[in-house]
Amino acid sequence: xxxxxxxxxxxxxxxxxxxxxxxxxxxxxxxxxxxxxxxxxxxxxxxxxxxxxxxxxxxxxxxxxxxxxxxxxxxxxxxxxxxxxxxxxxxxxxxxxxxxxxxxxxxxxxxxxxxxxxxxxxxxxxxxxxxxxxxxxxxxxxxxxxxxxxxxxxxxxxx
Amino acid sequence: xxxxxxxxxxxxxxxxxxxxxxxxxxxxxxxxxxxxxxxxxxxxxxxxxxxxxxxxxxxxxxxxxxxxxxxxxxxxxxxxxxxxxxxxxxxxxxxxxxxxxxxxxxxxxxxxxxxxxxxxxxxxxxxxxxxxxxxxxxxxxxxxxxxxxxxxxxxxxxxxxxxxxxxxxxxxxxxxxxxxxxxxxxxxxxxxxxxxxxxxxxxxxxxxxxxxxxxxxxxxxxxxxxxxxxxxxxxxxxxxxxxxxxxxxxxxxxxxxxxxxxxxxxxxxxxxxxxxxxxxxxxxxxxxxxxxxxxxxxxxxxxxxxxxxxxxxxxxxxxxxxxxxxxxxxxxxxxxxxxxxxxxxxxxxxxxxxxxxxxxxxxxxxxxxxxxxxxxxxxxxxxxxxxxxxxxxxxxxxxxxxxxxxxxxxxxxxxxxxxxxxxxxxxxxxxxxxxxxxxxxxxxxxxxxxxxxxxxxxxxxxxxxxxxxxxxxxxxxxxxxxxxxxxxxxxxxxxxxxxxxxxxxxxxxxxxxxxxxxxxxxxxxxxxxxxxxxxxxxxxxxxxxxxxxxxxxxxxxxxxxxxxxxxxxxxxxxxxxxxxxxxxxxxxxxxxxxxxxxxxxxxxxxxxxxxxxxxxxxxxxxxxxxxxxxxxxxxxxxxxxxxxxxxxxxxxxxxxxxxxxxxxxxxxxxxxxxxxxxxxxxxxxxxxxxxxxxxxxxxxxxxxxxxxxxxxxxxxxxxx
Ligand code: SF4
Ligand code: SF4
Numbered sequence: 001x002x003x004x005x006x007x008x009x010x011x012x013x014x015x016x017x018x019x020x021x022x023x024x025x026x027x028x029x030x031x032x033x034x035x036x037x038x039x040x041x042x043x044x045x046x047x048x049x050x051x052x053x054x055x056x057x058x059x060x061x062x063x064x065x066x067x068x069x070x071x072x073x074x075x076x077x078x079x080x081x082x083x084x085x086x087x088x089x090x091x092x093x094x095x096x097x098x099x100x101x102x103x104x105x106x107x108x109x110x111x112x113x114x115x116x117x118x119x120x121x122x123x124x125x126x127x128x129x130x131x132x133x134x135x136x137x138x139x140x141x142x143x144x145x146x147x148x149x150x151x152x153x154x155x156x157x158x159x
Numbered sequence: 160x161x162x163x164x165x166x167x168x169x170x171x172x173x174x175x176x177x178x179x180x181x182x183x184x185x186x187x188x189x190x191x192x193x194x195x196x197x198x199x200x201x202x203x204x205x206x207x208x209x210x211x212x213x214x215x216x217x218x219x220x221x222x223x224x225x226x227x228x229x230x231x232x233x234x235x236x237x238x239x240x241x242x243x244x245x246x247x248x249x250x251x252x253x254x255x256x257x258x259x260x261x262x263x264x265x266x267x268x269x270x271x272x273x274x275x276x277x278x279x280x281x282x283x284x285x286x287x288x289x290x291x292x293x294x295x296x297x298x299x300x301x302x303x304x305x306x307x308x309x310x311x312x313x314x315x316x317x318x319x320x321x322x323x324x325x326x327x328x329x330x331x332x333x334x335x336x337x338x339x340x341x342x343x344x345x346x347x348x349x350x351x352x353x354x355x356x357x358x359x360x361x362x363x364x365x366x367x368x369x370x371x372x373x374x375x376x377x378x379x380x381x382x383x384x385x386x387x388x389x390x391x392x393x394x395x396x397x398x399x400x401x402x403x404x405x406x407x408x409x410x411x412x413x414x415x416x417x418x419x420x421x422x423x424x425x426x427x428x429x430x431x432x433x434x435x436x437x438x439x440x441x442x443x444x445x446x447x448x449x450x451x452x453x454x455x456x457x458x459x460x461x462x463x464x465x466x467x468x469x470x471x472x473x474x475x476x477x478x479x480x481x482x483x484x485x486x487x488x489x490x491x492x493x494x495x496x497x498x499x500x501x502x503x504x505x506x507x508x509x510x511x512x513x514x515x516x517x518x519x520x521x522x523x524x525x526x527x528x529x530x531x532x533x534x535x536x537x538x539x540x541x542x543x544x545x546x547x548x549x550x551x552x553x554x555x556x557x558x559x560x561x562x563x564x565x566x567x568x569x570x571x572x573x574x575x576x577x578x579x580x581x582x583x584x585x586x587x588x589x590x591x592x593x594x595x596x597x598x599x600x601x602x603x604x605x606x607x608x609x610x611x612x613x614x615x616x617x618x619x620x621x622x623x624x625x626x627x628x629x630x631x632x633x634x635x636x637x638x639x640x641x642x643x644x645x646x647x648x649x650x651x652x653x654x655x656x657x658x659x660x661x662x663x664x665x666x667x668x669x670x671x672x673x674x675x676x677x678x679x680x681x682x683x684x685x686x687x688x689x690x691x692x693x694x695x696x697x698x699x700x701x702x703x704x705x706x707x708x709x710x711x712x713x714x715x716x717x718x719x720x721x722x723x724x725x726x727x728x729x730x731x732x733x734x735x736x737x738x739x740x741x742x743x744x745x746x747x748x749x750x751x752x753x754x755x756x757x758x759x760x761x762x763x764x765x766x767x768x769x770x771x772x773x774x775x776x777x778x779x780x781x782x783x784x785x786x787x788x789x790x791x792x793x794x795x796x797x798x799x800x801x802x803x804x805x806x807x808x809x810x811x812x813x814x815x816x817x818x819x820x821x822x823x824x825x826x827x828x829x830x831x832x833x834x835x836x837x838x839x840x841x842x843x844x845x846x847x848x849x850x851x852x853x854x855x856x857x858x859x860x861x862x863x864x865x866x867x868x869x870x871x872x873x874x875x876x877x878x879x
Binding site for chain 1: 169171173174175176213215220222224225228355359360362363366549613
């Protein structure tokens with residue numbers, strides 16, 4: 001199962017919530033910090049959920065991840081995170097979130113496609129207090145040059 | 160991919176994931192008019208519905224689904240489904256056998272009709288049904304029951320667009336263009352439509368246009384998610400669309416941004432419009448609409464200067480006592496600038512209900528016979544009588560429209576058959592509707608859940624959900640498409656069309672209703688629509704499968720349908736010319752007063768659909784948006800000393816409701832907004848004005864006058 005975390009739901013206020021997908025870091029801090037090596041990285045770079053047998057539910061990964069992605073089920077003492085719907089992506093089909101996203105806000109693209117076809121500028125390097133993190137999940141930056149549309153200023157007003 | 164007509168859609172070239180022991184049923188969403196393609200996951204052995212899988216090959220949505228679509232499958236195994244007929248005994252609805260229920264219904268129909276005449280039985284149906292069922296309902300009412308009183312809930316939805324299109328261009332197909340055309344527009348004018356929430360799967364097309372540099376003009380009293388991304392947002396006062404559109408026309412004519420060549424060759428009526436809009440100067444319009452004059456001028460320039468563009472609108476424009484005027488006035492924008500008949504140029508209305516389009520084409524509207532034929536037209540009557548194998552005189556004339564029918568319950572109409580609709584939530588001034596329903600001699604409801612309306616019925620018949628039946632629907636573009644079903648009927652539920660045919664049989668009219676499967680009904684519908692405006696004759700199930708849907712009109716077996724209308728610039732009037740119609744601004748039927756100083760508008764949220772009878776039962780959707788709320792601007796809230804999350808009482812001249820306040824700057828200061836998907840004490844339609852648009856008979860849902868009182872300060876309810 002793929003899991004996407006939603007930072008804030010404001011039902012009725014707006015449909016714009018802030019889903020945080022796993023960034024699938026090139027050097028994943030979660031996996032590196034795991035004391036029992038429960039988090040594996042596949043050959044194509046996908047950072048999987050912790051292995052059922054190995055995970056001890058210690059939450060190291062949650063704290064280590066700069067984006068706060070892994071969650072731990074306190075009852076089951078099990079970590080879970082987005083594993084890019086490995087059952088789908090391993091067959092070349094996008095993860096479920098990208099498949100159904102009605103507005104193409106989340107897309108599943110090959111690196112080349114992104115570079116050649118995406119009209120958007122993207123960000124895939126992040127600076128956390130001097131430490132640079134490179135991710136495979138990239139964020140498209142808003143195209144403010146061609147479009148004069150507004151943004152919420154936090155209070156729900158156009159600026 | 161696939162047929163040529165589908166090449167420019169937002170489809171994606173992936174494969175659905177298949178699993179052992181499971182089947183994928185490729186069908187379409189049961190909710191809005193986008194009719195997104197989806198695969199339903201079913202356990203092969205038990206036929207249990209277990210999930211949904213994207214259907215990447217359907218051109219319209221290419222696998223994408225909105226939250227409702229993702230969750231739709233959960234209805235199938237829902238614990239609250241009706242699994243056996245219910246009969247009211249000693250005030251309680253109790254389980255009964257089909258025979259008992261049907262015999263009771265038949266005897267009551269006969270009793271009522273013997274005493275009060277045939278027309279004392281009314282049929283009120285819905286537009287979420289397949290074309291086959293909609294067609295059957297119309298035929299059943301007239302031939303099975305012999306009543307003239309049949310109408311449907313599309314009256315609440317798109318009837319203004321329908322009338323407006325007919326009077327302007329002579330044909331009522333919700334969109335003149337296929338959806339892929341949106342991407343080719345240079346300007347998109349979206350009026351009274353929160354597309355992002357109500358038709359989310361249109362957004363990839365709108366983004367596509369914008370990626371190509373198109374400008375987006377949004378006309379809406381609220382800064383919805385759609386308005387947020389607009390280049391210009393005209394934050395109009397509710398109910399003033401006619402004035403605004405006239406203002407845009409004024410500027411375009413003044414600044415010579417109109418296409419005189421097109422106007423002269425292909426339209427009539429321009430001079431009158433020109434005369435009328437003279438007084439609609441930006442300043443005057445600004446006074447009426449509350450939109451700044453500068454914004455009106457720039458919107459008019461952007462629209463007028465663009466080569467290709469589409470005007471698209473929805474209920475915000477239509478659900479008014481002047482809804483048809485507004486529709487035609489927006490259509491004028493395309494006509495005077497010659498934006499029609501080409502890729503990226505045309506107009507459309509966003510279909511609300513799943514089959515809002517097909518539902519109004521095949522004779523479940525009281526004034527219509529199949530194929531969009533007028534029931535008063537002697538030739539049409541004769542033709543349909545021939546198809547049905549009856550004498551022309553057996554087809555009744557026009558009866559009461561939806562809301563008029565509800566008002567006549569207990570008096571003119573003594574027995575009501577309700578199918579696939581929940582009028583006690585969706586009608587205006589619902590408290591009265593409850594009284595009307597209660598005053599019936601006998602009330603029959605057909606549904607899959609016990610809706611608020613069903614709770615009042617004398618007999619409730621359990622029907623199947625959409626994945627349990629075959630059939631066709633017609634989507635927002637005018638594309639007829641194929642729904643496929645799983646062969647199962649849980650418990651004792653039965654398919655609507657089987658219930659209707661059984662009723663006809665028991666009424667002694669069975670020989671007119673001999674069908675083995677939906678395709679038989681469709682084939683009769685094809686013949687019945689032949690030669691009509693909505694001509695389905697050339698559409699077959701096979702063609703629908705091969706082409707992923709066929710656009711009507713499709714008059715011959717060779718034809719592959721018509722994705723884009725008016726390419727030959729011939730409009731559907733004897734002279735081939737479109738009608739430019741001039742309407743004065745009249746404003747809302749109800750004005751604000753000292754007692755009721757604030758405008759109320761209603762609408763949808765992305766998580767719910769119509770009366771919520773289906774979506775409120777799906778846990779995930781309910782969790783996202785459990786209750787209605789009232790949106791109000793901080794300045795308005797301050798005036799009444801209301802804080803976020805506090806309880807507020809809203810009242811109009813017709814009723815009141817208590818809801819939580821949600822303070823937000825996305826709304827005008829002079830109005831409030833409440834979504835309408837809840838029943839009973841939470842139904843905002845207690846307040847709305849039942850004033851009907853005189854032509855389309857749509858009620859004025861979008862604006863009425865209310866007052867606000869603070870009820871209680873409550874802590875802990877978060878809506879902001
Ligand atoms: S599915 Fe897409 S549109 Fe919906 S919340 Fe997620 S990212 Fe946004
Ligand atoms: S509700 Fe409409 S947009 Fe959402 S999935 Fe269904 S058809 Fe598509």
